[in-house]
Amino acid sequence: MADWKSTFDELVAVRGPALRGYAYLLTGDAATAADLVQEALLRVFGRLRVGSDIEQLEGYVRRVILNLYVDDRRRAKKWRETRHLLVEPDHQHGEGDDTWATTHTVRHALSDLSPKQRACVVLRYYEDLTVPEIADQLGCAEGTVKRHLADARSRLAAQLGVTEESVQ
Known part of the structure; x- marks a missing residue:
């Protein structure tokens, strides 16, 4: 017009x-x-x-x-x-502050996941949702959620240096 x-x-x-x-x-x-x-x-x-x-x-x-x-x-x-x-803590960490190092390592590993993988991990392990509930939240199939969780567990296990059995 x-x-x-x-x-x-x-x-x-x-x-x-x-x-x-x-x-x-x-x-x-x-x-x-x-x-x-x-x-x-x-x-x-x-x-x-x-x-x-x-x-x-x-x-x-x-x-x-x-x-x-x-x-x-x-x-x-x-x-x-x-x-x-996402924000780094303001406090100064000392030589023996393992908690800060662990937190930083886990955050870094999570940041390397794809957005869907990270969403699935957060919803599953932080929000404690079931696979069907996650699928409903993300609008995808349950198999897709399972695949994202499996891929995320593999990547996290490799980055954090733990076996996959201890991650599950």
Whole structure:
């Protein structure tokens, strides 16, 4: 549609402050709200078929703002919950600190696994899920989960220098 620019300009001029206000109520920060509105507008007007009804477009942009905000909050929560698994501890380790060395070695070995293998290992041994539950979570077949777990156990055993029997 060749007239998208005038529709965009009209939406931003007429409803821009209301959209920023809506985003501000969600985020509590003016700069974050402005970024959220900009990203929502980019997503809405990045589509090839954009209508010219300002009310419909505003509703659509508001929905995109809400979805972006919720997704960002989920991502931040997930990061807070898992960041300790990836970030190195701040303390200085001494000569005899075997716990730190073991933790570092295991983290390094896990980082060498493929994303699916690592997900299967975490779900199986950390979340204590069964193979059918893991398959359901990942949206794949049980045989695929078993293959990922077997491959991961083999790689971990080789990297950590243990026999596979002690890993299982």
